[in-house]
Amino acid sequence: MEEEEEEARPLLAGGPDEAGREAPAAPRALPALCDPSRLAHRLLVLLLMCFLGFGSYFCYDNPAALQTQVKRDMQVNTTKFMLLYAWYSWPNVVLCFFGGFLIDRVFGIRWGTIIFSCFVCIGQVIFALGGIFNAFWLMEFGRFVFGIGGESLAVAQNTYAVSWFKGKELNLVFGLQLSMARIGSTVNMNLMGWLYSKIEASLGSAGPTTLGVTLMIGGITCILSLICALALAYLDQRAERILHKEQGKTGEVIKLTDVKDFSLPLWLIFIICVCYYVAVFPFIGLGKVFFTEKFGFSSQAASAINSIVYVISAPMSPIFGLLVDKTGKNIIWVLCAVVTTLVSHMMLAFTMWNPWIAMCLLGLSYSLLACALWPMVAFVVPEHQLGTAYGFMQSIQNLGLAIISIIAGMILDTRGYLFLEVFFIACVSLSLLSVVLLYLVNRARGGNLNYSARQREEIKLSHTE
Structure with missing residues (x-):
């Protein structure tokens, strides 16, 4: 970080301009929370990184939290129910090889994270609409789209971590990200069944519509993740401008x-x-x-x-x-x-x-x-x-x-x-x-x-x- 601070000083303090003249006045130093070279700012970035994957992990186990309701409302057996997990995994058999390539060579870390977050959001919306329209095939398609974004978003999250944190602090950052992912899964398991019962009470009956509305409300967490992706892209671009910081690479x-x-x-x-x-x-x-x-x-x-x-x-x-x-x-x-x-x-x-x-x-x-x-x-x-x-x-x-x-x-x-x-x-x-x-x-x-x-x-x- 010392090197970054050295690079930042000419940009943050008034120095000679291109012609060698003194700059008229030195701009004031940035507040700690707004200065990319300061710990307070990096902690803000860390908070956004942790919440980046929250929505994805929350919604991944939506089927597990609503197993009884999905099987009853959509009138499917357990084999068909488990297809909701299989369809999530199928795209990642291939994308595990290309997720890093897409982030490094095609989209860049910022656009890559935003695009994968969009896939997660769109996939969850399609999944919920499958319930509302009583179309199980649409739910399966939604999980497939969700899977395209889910695993690649985790790669992007790790790439941001390596870009902003170094050495021993990196292990702690990875640990915190994993902990937040597990919290997302835990909240889902304990919240979605209760949420379904509340919507059932307000609509007056159980059924595909109740299931779809429950899943749609759960999808709000994916929008939270998308907002974090947009905020991270802005802060990362700003740090690149102030510190001459390079865009993160997966290194894969x-x-x-x-x-x-x-x-x-x-x-x-x-x-x-x-x-x-x-x-x-x-x-x-x-x-x-x-x-x-x-x-x-x-x-x-x-x-x-x-x-x-x-x-x-x-x-x-x-x-x-x-x-x-x-x-x-x-x-x-x-x-x-x-x-x-x-x-x-x-x-x-x-x-x-x-x-x-x-x-x-x-x-x-x-x-x-x-x-x-x-x-x-x-x-x-x-x-x-x-x-x-x-x-x-x-x-x-x-x-x-x-x-x-x-x-x-x-x-x-x-x-x-x-x-x-x-x-x-x-x-x-x-x-x-x-x-x-x-x-x-x-x-x-x-x-x-x-x-x-x-x-x-x-x-x-x-x-x-």
């Missing part, structure tokens, strides 16, 4: 030919990622009815317990991120997370114990896995292939989520919740087997995935000398 270099060079440990990381997340997100998507049917919870209590994974993730993600940074040993932490998730699903499937215990364990393990697994890619891939590796990882994660969402709906329609839980246990078991294989392969090859933080620091020092 996508070359699909790199895929053939991916190592065995990297492929195992991909398998762990897919098999783990398909046992979390589709479960949450179907969880509300599970808790009312098996445990006899009220609709409001079922929403609360279904959102506990996100509630725990909000404060714990930054804490676990710090823990993994300080200790290293990434494979051991991933192993702990996967085993805890397996125990959690077994408790939900085979016992009548209070599900709060299992869901709290799932929330902790979900937070820990994200902090330990995703950084491992950087340890096994050369820097010039990182963009491709992360793009591929997100792509197959979305492919897995799209396919498993449909399969989960089919299992629930034909076999019930116990079979569905057994299916999720099988997915997590496959993830666990991949973690063990990764540990053995890493050890046999003398890899650095399970180094302690101290060992990594020593290696870094030896490389710089």
Whole structure:
């Protein structure tokens, strides 16, 4: 920031003009909140960055919060209901590779963020209109449009973070952004059912119209995100003018030919990622009815317990991120997370114990896995292939989520919740087997995935000398 302040001084204070004459008067220094080189201004930018993704995450799980209402009002079975999640994931099988390219080379970060925010808003409006007009195909199309903007908006959010914050403060910024995303999901889970009941009371009956109006009101959060995107674009352009600051770049270099060079440990990381997340997100998507049917919870209590994974993730993600940074040993932490998730699903499937215990364990393990697994890619891939590796990882994660969402709906329609839980246990078991294989392969090859933080620091020092 010192360099930026040095660059800003000639612009903020009166200096000689082009002909070498003294400027007539020095403009007053900008207030801290308006000066892009000051902390107060950057905190304002951080606040906008955090709210940028709030609407997207709030609306992503609208179907989960209204599962009973969607199935009843639109007269669809669980297989068709889960298509609302599948259609979100399908465009991101491809866009994970091109989102960064579009931001860097086509739109630029500012226009890219605004355009992706518009897709989120338009997608949510189409989704809501599908309810109002009693057209499920329109709801599916709305989720597809929403998906085009959703994941790419997260890439744009991270790009802004890297552009405005540096070094150690960046981890905190990423943690805060993730926490705000989880808060958005939590508020959705606990608000939308209540909102539906209020609109039902005011309209006098339940039905597609009530559902559509509820979703349309939920879409106000997407407009909030769009306003944040517009404000960020203005402040970023202003900072470029005052500080000669460059526009943010994702730094992603996508070359699909790199895929053939991916190592065995990297492929195992991909398998762990897919098999783990398909046992979390589709479960949450179907969880509300599970808790009312098996445990006899009220609709409001079922929403609360279904959102506990996100509630725990909000404060714990930054804490676990710090823990993994300080200790290293990434494979051991991933192993702990996967085993805890397996125990959690077994408790939900085979016992009548209070599900709060299992869901709290799932929330902790979900937070820990994200902090330990995703950084491992950087340890096994050369820097010039990182963009491709992360793009591929997100792509197959979305492919897995799209396919498993449909399969989960089919299992629930034909076999019930116990079979569905057994299916999720099988997915997590496959993830666990991949973690063990990764540990053995890493050890046999003398890899650095399970180094302690101290060992990594020593290696870094030896490389710089």
